[in-house]
Amino acid sequence: MKWQPTGVLALAALIFTPLVASAQSQSEQPYTYQADVPSVEPVLGYEIGTKISSPDAIYHYFLALSESQSERVKLIEYGRSWEGRPLFFVAVSAPHNIAQLPDYGANMRALGDPRETSKREAEQLMRTVPSSVWLSYGVHGNEISSPEAAMMTLYHLLADTSEDTKSWLDNTVVFIDPLQNPDGRARFVSRYYATVGLMHDADRRSAEHNEPWPQGRSNHYLFDLNRDWIALTQPEIKGHVAALRDFPPLLFVDLHEMGGDSSYYFTPEARPYNPYITESQREILHWVGRNNAEWFDGAGYDYYTREIFDAFYPGYGASWPLYSGSVAMTYEMASARGHQFERKDGSTLTYLDGVERHFTSSLATIETASIRREELLSRYREYRVSAVEQGRDSDKRTVILADANNKAGQQRLASLMQEHGIEVMSNSSAVEVCDTRYPKGSYFVDLAQPNYRLIRVLLDEQIDMATDFVEQQKQRKANLLNDQIYDVTGWSLPLMFDVDVTYCDDTVTLPIVDGTIEPIAPGRVINPAAQVGFIVQADDANGSRFIAAALRAGLAVKQSELPFTHEKAGTFPAGTLILTRAENNDSDLAKTLERLAYDTGADVVGVDSSWVLDGPNFGSENVQSLTAPRIAVAWDEPVSSLSAGHTRFVIERQLGYPVTAIRTTQLVSSSLEGIDVLLMPESQASYTTYFSASSLKNLRDWVERGGVLITLGNATGWAVEAGLLSTHMEYATHSGVADDASETVLKPAQQIESEDALKEHIKASEKMPDYVPGALVNVNVDQNHWLTAGIQSELVATFTGNQVFAPLSIDKGRNLAWFAAGDEVLASGLLWPEIKQQLPFKPQLMVEPLGEGMLIAYTQSPTYRAYMDGWLPLLANSLFLAPAKTK
Ligand SMILES: [Zn+2]
Known part of the structure; x- marks a missing residue:
């Protein structure tokens, strides 16, 4: 079958304006596009939907439009992927909004912080602050259609001459992140085109449709980036979170793909709901879904809602923004996973089908953001006001991070909370809080802040699902059906990092850390001129990093399997490292150790003798010489x-x-x-x-x-x-009793006396x-x-x-x-x-x-x-x- 490429104009004719009451135009005419805004074809050399664009091409197109339409588009880079590709988004809006973009973040923060702005000031702000929607595409590199839809959306917003589009951009800033995972997409695209023969094969068994290991879904280190939003270990998500903190949107959408036999999924989301998502937010999700439905009905596109894709786990892209007051959601399109795909019902799904649908849902969501501007702004304010109030009324008003047994973990957790946008306080000298004295450099978090729910969702030891939902799942299990839980049910950061966190009812007033809390606090060398050697405690991550760094640096390192007490330096736990001058015959040893201490966070203690009062000596059989392993x-x-x-x-x-x-x-x-x-x-x-x-x-x-x-x-x-x-x-x-070996088809009767007994039976x-x-x-x-x-x-x-x-x-x-x-x-x-x-x-x-x-x-x-x-x-x-x- 010959496949006919379709251009933007023909494509746009497929899109109908929705029939919502508030929409101004009821036109079913194709859009009219301004000639001075370049479409994809003159910039990239092919029409949209005819090629799965490489990350370079996508960046090139966004750059070209941001340069040619600089009054209405601003491109902002927020990082680089592991393989060095740019991570970026654009802000698109009317010129007066783009001119005000530098104030956007500050205005949203002021609006969302009742400690800074009164009700009256907030009302004042709401008159001028634009609505906003953040559209994120392509987090999974082999979910291919959404970045193409991102290009189409950008083009449409800039080139379309209709009153609708103009009115949206007049009061709304649209943030477009076209490609969250460029490395994964690059992997998919190169391998897909490497397998194509005479024609693009729609057969699901074909090489095109079956990616080799590892698939393009993940990033360079093979992470599912859509699970990394709580630990923020990957540059793609770290950068994205920083960008969202700078430009907090009212609505946030993460656009995905799913199996090719499916249709299209959008909000409202499935159960179980995370209890820290508010009723008001769920109502907004409903508005968005309802308006998407109008557009999909108008275009004759199938869709579904609610049945799958829950938002219980906060580590998805479509969950994380919810806990700071944005309203976040996920969209999923059936994937052609190539140019075309033969579905089970015999129909052919094309790449363009996916592009069109993601384009349609993107526009529908922008329309919701624009039409609902005032309500969205005031609900954003209410969300954050109620967060501060709930935090203030909480019986655990202050969170304290001061774990003497895991300083590395304490530092990492404080740094991570700050990275999430949570205000963290610290003390420059010892303080007494709730009858306990905390050393300088401890960390404190006041729950009475606008990100209260984010703090709770990251730190709470237990977040319960609704009881009736859990009961339902147990029933399904009893019938050997899979449960309907989409991801993990427990993720408390202090538990995962092994950091003791204490809570205190009192209010603590200490300076909020202004600069960056580094994930590793530099360690130091005490007594660098030591005669005999150096001791390094290795019972936390700082020590673990030190071992790795010392072995890589070619140092002779020994590790004690038992605790010992040095005559001067004190008691050290099992696992402590020993580096002697005799075995490290290097005049620069102290310098090297200073660098390693700084980089790894471990403290190094120089000693002038090897005499211990208790436990193994440095030359004991319980002290092992380590060598750098392969x-x-x-x-x-x-x-x-x-x-x-x-x-x-x-x-x-x-x-x-x-x-x-x-x-x-x-x-x-x-x-x-x-x-x-x-x-x-x-x-x-x-x-x-x-x-x-x-x-x-x-x-x-x-x-x-x-x-x-x-x-x-x-x-x-x-x-x-x-x-x-x-x-x-x-x-x-409690698996059932295995059948006896008897071969007869008839066996003695068994009386079953209750439904529970039946279940056992x-x-x-x-x-x-x-x-x-x-x-x-x-x-x-x-x-x-x-x-x-x-x-x-x-x-x-x-x-x-x-x-x-x-x-x-x-x-x-x-x-x-x-x-x-x-x-x-x-x-x-x-x-x-x-x-x-x-x-x-x-x-x-x-x-x-x-x-x-x-x-x-x-x-x-x-x-x-x-x-x-x-x-x-x-x-x-x-x-x-x-x-x-x-x-
Ligand atoms: Zn996905």
Whole structure:
């Protein structure tokens, strides 16, 4: 079938003006476009919808229009992707609004802060502040149609001569971020065009429609950027959040794609609702959806709402803005995942279909923003006024971050809260608050601020879903149906970062930190002229980074497995590092250590003797010499690209140590000689089919010769299957009784006396535990082992999925971390009742010696989304101390 490209003018003829009462024009005529605004074709050399534009082309088009229409468009860059591509947005509006753009942020902040502006002043502001909508496209690089729709939307707003468009821009600023994930899109586009033959294939089995690993969805480090809005680890989202703080919009839309057999999804969103989203915001979502529906009806486009895509987890792009008072939502278009796609009903979905629909919903939303300007502004004000009031009335008025056991985590959390736009206070000398004395450099957050709900949604230990919704999900589970929860149910940052946060009823008045709170507070060297050596405590992330940096710098580093008390410098916990002058024969040693302390945040203490009063001496057998290990991670099919990416990111960018990514085809066919540590991330399909008997033997021989194999999450299940780990996985505790072996079709009658008994009766035998969408669970740590040197006795882990392992028997290895007892096990989120009973005392971390080497098995990955910072020290021990123990 020949595919006919359609130009903008023909395309626009498909769009009908909505029939809303307040719309001024009822015209069904095609739009008339101003000739002096360049469309895509003269700038890029092809008509819109005929090509999946590269990130360079999209940037080029936006730049061209911002230069030729500078009175009405301003382009602002907010960062660079990992691969160096620009991250940017444009503000589009009438010239008088663009001229006022430098004041936009300050006006919105004033409007949204009752501590700064009175009711009267706010009313005054509302007369002049424009409405606003922020349209974000292409966060998933293989969801291709939305960035094209962004170009079309920009062109339309600038070139269309209709009264509607003029009136929108007269009172509304439209922010367009056309491409949130340029690296992912670049990956998709290059591979898509590399597979195309004589014609664009619509067959879903074709190479065009099946991307190789890793797909274009994720960014360079293979993160799903649409989950990163709470931990802000990736430049794409860090920059986006900073941009939204500078230019807070009233409406925010994140435009996606979904499976090609679907239609179009827009707001209102599905249950469960996050309780910190207000009724008023949900009403606005309804307005937007209702107006979109008018436009879609007018154009004859199918759509649906409400059934899927909840906003419970705050780490989506379409959730995060909600907690600062914007009204955020997600749109989803069926994806052609190429130029055309044959749907199950036999029809063909084209790339242009997606572009048109995203274009239509974009315009409809702009119209809502414009028509509802006054209501949106006053509700924004109300939202933030009520936030300050609720914070002021809260019985936990002040949040205090002063965790002497985890200074690195405390610093990271304070820095992150500030990055989220939360006001953080600090003290330059010790203060007494709520009968407790806090040292200088502690952090305090007053809840009575406009971002009150954002603070709560990030810090609360538990946020409950509606009881009736949870009951419904339990019913579905009983009928072996999937639950309707779209993402994790627990994400409390203090728990994930292992930082003790205290709350106090009192109001605390301290200076709000004006400058940037750096995520790492520079460490220092005390007594740099020390004669004998230096001691570095390594029980938090600063210490973990220090190990990595010192080994990379070629220093001789030793690590004590036990605590010790130095005669002058005091007591140090297990895991502490020792660098002696004798072994580091370098006149610049103190200088090098000063640089490392500054970069990593670890403090270094110089000592003039090695005499200890208690615990091992520097030359003890309980002090291990570390050598810089070569660390590798399994890469490519069947590895989960997310898990591989998170793992590589955590080691490379959070610990600062390089990782060799080895494709599984190499892993099963090459020698592992020279590799010290091999990580097997979680996998999509089992590793079992990838390892032949001989390649598995090769791997096992490598471990037995001294290799450290680390399995993460479900890779631990594979280790059991492969005979590398001497335990087993468990069925659900209450799975039904297996049938007896009798072959008869007739069996004695069983009386069933209640509905509950019926439920018991029909339970599947040998059933796997119910799948957990993602909760936080408490873990206890056995501190009497070198691998847990310096690790606290309690940690919080993720629990996702349904793999539960039996503990290792003591003759096979050690269970070094296990899920907490009874009701203590759940730290945050939702665990199904059966698995909650099953989890206590089951292992999270096991170590099994194999010959000279060992297997370190995490049953839940500590690198999940790179936001479980509390696990960095344990991971560092696994990577740096374990290989020292095998030598
Ligand atoms: Zn998406």
